[in-house]
Amino acid sequence: xxxxxxxxxxxxxxxxxxxxxxxxxxxxxxxxxxxxxxxxxxxxxxxxxxxxxxxxxxxxxxxxxxxxxxxxxxxxxxxxxxxxxxxxxxxxxxxxxxxxxxxxxxxxxxxxxxxxxxxxxxxxxxxxxxxxxxxxxxxxxxxxxxxxxxxxxxxxxxxxxxxxxxxxxxxxxxxxxxxxxxxxxxxxxxxxxxxxxxxxxxxxxxxxxxxxxxxxxxxxxxxxxxxxxxxxxxxxxxxxxxxxxxxxxxxxxxxxxxxxxxxxxxxxxxxxxxxxxxxxxxxxxxxxxxxxxxxxxxxxxxxxxxxxxxxxxxxxxxxxxxxxxxxxxxxxxxxxxxxxxxxxxxxxxxxxxxxxxxxxxxxxxxxxxxxxxxxxxxxxxxxxxxxx
Amino acid sequence: xxxxxxxxxxxxxxxxxxxxxxxxxxxxxxxxxxxxxxxxxxxxxxxxxxxxxxxxxxxxxxxxxxxxxxxxxxxxxxxxxxxxxxxxxxxxxxxxxxxxxxxxxxxxxxxxxxxxxxxxxxxxxxxxxxxxxxxxxxxxxxxxxxxxxxxxxxxxxxxxxxxxxxxxxxxxxxxxxxxxxxxxxxxxxxxxxxxxxxxxxxxxxxxxxxxxxxxxxxxxxxxxxxxxxxxxxxxxxxxxxxxxxxxxxxxxxxxxxxxxxxxx
Numbered sequence: 001x002x003x004x005x006x007x008x009x010x011x012x013x014x015x016x017x018x019x020x021x022x023x024x025x026x027x028x029x030x031x032x033x034x035x036x037x038x039x040x041x042x043x044x045x046x047x048x049x050x051x052x053x054x055x056x057x058x059x060x061x062x063x064x065x066x067x068x069x070x071x072x073x074x075x076x077x078x079x080x081x082x083x084x085x086x087x088x089x090x091x092x093x094x095x096x097x098x099x100x101x102x103x104x105x106x107x108x109x110x111x112x113x114x115x116x117x118x119x120x121x122x123x124x125x126x127x128x129x130x131x132x133x134x135x136x137x138x139x140x141x142x143x144x145x146x147x148x149x150x151x152x153x154x155x156x157x158x159x160x161x162x163x164x165x166x167x168x169x170x171x172x173x174x175x176x177x178x179x180x181x182x183x184x185x186x187x188x189x190x191x192x193x194x195x196x197x198x199x200x201x202x203x204x205x206x207x208x209x210x211x212x213x214x215x216x217x218x219x220x221x222x223x224x225x226x227x228x229x230x231x232x233x234x235x236x237x238x239x240x241x242x243x244x245x246x247x248x249x250x251x252x253x254x255x256x257x258x259x260x261x262x263x264x265x266x267x268x269x270x271x272x273x274x275x276x277x278x279x280x281x282x283x284x285x286x287x288x289x290x291x292x293x294x295x296x297x298x299x300x301x302x303x304x305x306x307x308x309x310x311x312x313x314x315x316x317x318x319x320x321x322x323x324x325x326x327x328x329x330x331x332x333x334x335x336x337x338x339x340x341x342x343x344x345x346x347x348x349x350x351x352x353x354x355x356x357x358x359x360x361x362x363x364x365x366x367x368x369x370x371x372x373x374x375x376x377x378x379x380x381x382x383x384x385x386x387x388x
Numbered sequence: 389x390x391x392x393x394x395x396x397x398x399x400x401x402x403x404x405x406x407x408x409x410x411x412x413x414x415x416x417x418x419x420x421x422x423x424x425x426x427x428x429x430x431x432x433x434x435x436x437x438x439x440x441x442x443x444x445x446x447x448x449x450x451x452x453x454x455x456x457x458x459x460x461x462x463x464x465x466x467x468x469x470x471x472x473x474x475x476x477x478x479x480x481x482x483x484x485x486x487x488x489x490x491x492x493x494x495x496x497x498x499x500x501x502x503x504x505x506x507x508x509x510x511x512x513x514x515x516x517x518x519x520x521x522x523x524x525x526x527x528x529x530x531x532x533x534x535x536x537x538x539x540x541x542x543x544x545x546x547x548x549x550x551x552x553x554x555x556x557x558x559x560x561x562x563x564x565x566x567x568x569x570x571x572x573x574x575x576x577x578x579x580x581x582x583x584x585x586x587x588x589x590x591x592x593x594x595x596x597x598x599x600x601x602x603x604x605x606x607x608x609x610x611x612x613x614x615x616x617x618x619x620x621x622x623x624x625x626x627x628x629x630x631x632x633x634x635x636x637x638x639x640x641x642x643x644x645x646x647x648x649x650x651x652x
Contacts, residue, residue, distance in 0.1 A: 022559030247574040
């Protein structure tokens with residue numbers, strides 16, 4: 001039941017007064033939203049593309065194989081952590097620049113500030129000339145060679161590999177195939193069991209799994225055969241449709257809500273810049289990703305092969321940190337947590353981040369929870385290794 | 389214009405180009421036919437004119453006020469124009485594919501899947517496939533739109549349940565917007581996980597990729613006609629290079645492994 005509206009003297013309002021009050025409230029709110037939208041719009045008008053910088057932490061390229069590079073980040077502090085180098089490997093659906101989005105939201109900087117030696121894999125910009133690259137190439141040749149390089153720089157001693165999203169799947173597979181190269185494996189928002197616990201999905205979770213699972217093998221084959229690649233524009237559109245209202249309102253309601261606030265606007269624009277830079281995914285590797293992993297779940301079923309060798313995740317021998325996002329709309333929690341079934345409990349740790357897929361790296365909260373958690377885990381598990 | 393409209397318009401352009409190409413191919417036949425038939429008309433034109441004059445005279449004896457030019461200016465001329473327009477309408481698939489699309493699809497499918505001849509009807513089979521694909525895309529887009537439209541209808545119903553008329557009358561537009569977005573998010577997410585949506589989405593994906601594949605075929609035909617390397621040829625070369633590089637790496641690996649063993 002509606003509460004009786006009263007005037008400033010506490011007397012009940014008659015109909016005309018109530019209508020006038022409602023009219024006044026509606027107009028004041030609309031003017032307020034409009035004013036905020038104008039402020040945000042003015043900021044956009046004054047901002048140039050060069051004002052929105054991402055991935056500014058200095059690095060040098062220390063290895064290049066075809067289009068794939070290994071970037072070595074320059075130290076930001078005099079202190080040196082007593083742990084092996086960390087090689088970070090992002091997936092092929094987005095750019096690694098996400099882990100160095102801005103100074104105060106940068107996994108790379110957080111690790112460097114702890115005195116950790118950081119290397120990052122940059123997959124480059126695949127074109128149709130790269131359409132026949134498979135997971136054999138990405139896991140064994142490219143990632144394997146990148147790891148070998150950092151191991152060599154580390155005096156032949158094993159290193160820590162940190163895989164993110166699809167890069168995490170690559171990392172887990174390589175750690176199972178060549179355990180001698182690793183002293184630690186960290187994963188974030190990584191699918192392992194591509195079917196997950198579908199009965200436990202919350203509304204909005206697991207769309208990718210359901211949608212791809214609903215396709216026939218022929219649909220995937222026709223898509224790859226026709227386009228040669230998984231076009232970045234297409235995967236970007238799919239990701240946007242996973243959060244329909246957020247995608248529909250970010251350029252109107254969302255922008256107005258920012259009220260022209262410079263840090264918020266710049267943060268938003270940096271994310272937009274990162275999203276817009278979505279590479280095409282090489283076709284054959286995309287076919288494997290969709291058919292062999294998403295549809296057939298070969299990795300969790302123990303029948304996924306790299307260069308003819310079956311990937312047995314139970315062969316991972318090093319300490320493992322698995323970070324998942326509790327509100328991840330792309331990689332369901334159960335898909336990530338499945339790794340725990342394969343790794344020895346004494347080697348396995350998890351961090352559940354209370355946020356979404358990308359929030360694991362770019363949200364303010366993540367700088368403490370995730371970056372702090374990783375640093376803590378590295379110091380606890382990797383320092384011990386070095387001493388021993 | 390929506391994306392689906394554009395795609396369909398594009399398909400119509402492709403269809404038109406196909407027709408033009410077909411007509412062009414018939415040009416030679418038409419020209420030889422014209423060369424054969426024209427002299428006959430030339431020979432008969434004089435006598436035909438004489439006959440027409442005699443016919444006019446004959447009519448005038450019965451209807452002195454009749455004007456022969458009325459035949460080309462009056463309502464009957466409009467009939468000719470309408471007839472032409474109707475014919476053109478008939479040629480434009482966008483005007484008739486919406487009627488009995490399933491039956492039409494079956495007809496096109498039967499043409500496309502019929503026996504193939506070496507020197508006969510290939511353009512017809514291609515055209516039938518193109519039409520069938522366009523029809524599939526049109527239907528898939530319509531089905532998906534319908535499902536999403538129904539979702540918005542449910543959003544409105546949900547909004548009405550949670551946000552009363554009194555709430556609206558309070559003038560709190562921010563609250564109304566929040567409730568509307570929350571309702572829409574709930575309904576769209578529910579829709580997106582439904583089997584009905586996923587099947588429509590799958591058909592839409594398949595139909596749009598089939599159209600893309602058809603465009604690729606046409607581009608390849610055009611490239612071949614102008615001696616330009618086709619996508620398939622470039623892809624073949626890319627694959628050969630990729631496989632050669634892979635073999636080279638394997639050989640290098642084996643060599644270094646052998647060297648390492650021999651050192652030991």
